[in-house]
Amino acid sequence: MxxxxxxxxxxxxxxxxxxxxxxxxxxITYKLTTEQVYDQMCVKCHGKNGEGNPKKKAPALNDQTIQELRLGITDIKMGGSGVNSSGTQHEVMEHNMKKIIEKGMDYDTDLMAQYIHDHFNKN
Ligand code: HEC
Structure with a gap:
C-alpha cells in the first residue's frame, strides 16, 4: 500500500x-467527484463552508492558500508527516484517510485543494 x-x-x-x-x-478515475467526497466525508469535521469544527478539533480550511491546502491534503493522503499540519490530532486524519479509501472515496489531492479554495476561501 x-x-x-x-x-x-x-x-x-x-x-x-x-x-x-x-x-x-x-x-486516475475516481468513483465520486471531488465535490461529492467533500460533502460526504470532509464536511462533518471541516464544515459546510470549510469553517472548521472545534468539537472535532478540525481546523478551518477556508483561510488557507491553495498551496497550503495542497500540501496539507497531500500530507494527509500520504499518511501524514506533519509537514503542513497545524494540528496535533494527526492520527485522526490518518485513520480517516484509510476509511476514506476503504469506502471508495479516494480523491485527487490537487482537485480537492482547488475545490476547497474556490468554494470556501474568503480572502
Ligand atoms: C473525523 C474528522 C475529520 C474528517 C472526516 C476530515 N478531517 Fe481534515 N482534519 C481533521 C483534524 C482533527 C485535523 C487537524 C489534525 C491533523 O492535521 O491531522 C484535520 C486537518 C486537515 C487539514 C490540514 C489543515 C491544517 O491546517 O493543518 C486538511 C487540509 C484537511 N484536514 C482536509 C480534509 C479533507 C479534504 C477531508 C475529506 C476528504 C477531511 N479533512 C476530513 C479532522 C477531519
Whole structure:
C-alpha cells in the first residue's frame, strides 16, 4: 500500500514537472467527484463552508492558500508527516484517510485543494 502510494506520488510529481496537458492522461478515475467526497466525508469535521469544527478539533480550511491546502491534503493522503499540519490530532486524519479509501472515496489531492479554495476561501 505504502509502495503504491509512493509510486502514485512519484508519478504525479513527474507529471507536475512535465506540464499540465500530460496530467490529464494520467488521471486516475475516481468513483465520486471531488465535490461529492467533500460533502460526504470532509464536511462533518471541516464544515459546510470549510469553517472548521472545534468539537472535532478540525481546523478551518477556508483561510488557507491553495498551496497550503495542497500540501496539507497531500500530507494527509500520504499518511501524514506533519509537514503542513497545524494540528496535533494527526492520527485522526490518518485513520480517516484509510476509511476514506476503504469506502471508495479516494480523491485527487490537487482537485480537492482547488475545490476547497474556490468554494470556501474568503480572502
Ligand atoms: C473525523 C474528522 C475529520 C474528517 C472526516 C476530515 N478531517 Fe481534515 N482534519 C481533521 C483534524 C482533527 C485535523 C487537524 C489534525 C491533523 O492535521 O491531522 C484535520 C486537518 C486537515 C487539514 C490540514 C489543515 C491544517 O491546517 O493543518 C486538511 C487540509 C484537511 N484536514 C482536509 C480534509 C479533507 C479534504 C477531508 C475529506 C476528504 C477531511 N479533512 C476530513 C479532522 C477531519
Amino acid at each position: 505504502k509502495k503504491t502510494l509512493s509510486i502514485i506520488f512519484g508519478v504525479s510529481v513527474l507529471f507536475f514537472a512535465t506540464g499540465c496537458e500530460k496530467k490529464e492522461e494520467a488521471k
